[in-house]
Amino acid sequence: xxxxxxxxxxxxxxxxxxxxxxxxxxxxxxxxxxxxxxxxxxxxxxxxxxxxxxxxxxxxxxxxxx
Ligand SMILES: [Zn+2]
Numbered sequence: 879x880x881x882x883x884x885x886x887x888x889x890x891x892x893x894x895x896x897x898x899x900x901x902x903x904x905x906x907x908x909x910x911x912x913x914x915x916x917x918x919x920x921x922x923x924x925x926x927x928x929x930x931x932x933x934x935x936x937x938x939x940x941x942x943x944x
Contacts, residue, residue: 892909893909894909895907895909895910897918898918900917900918900919900923901917901923901926902923906919
């Protein structure tokens with residue numbers, strides 16, 4: 879008998895954490911807590927660094943060691 883509103887925590891605001899972009903060095907905010915030792919990117923750089931493994935297959939990646 880839990881008739882309480884289940885949306886209690888749902889509409890919680892997203893906490894933004896300030897971080898410094900590991901690429902361009904700009905200050906940015908991320909919706910997650912930056913993990914130490916892990917690079918954080920601003921939106922722009924995030925796009926750049928996002929791996930293109932989305933059904934594309936060949937994304938013009940340089941072959942490093944083949
Ligand atoms: Zn950046």
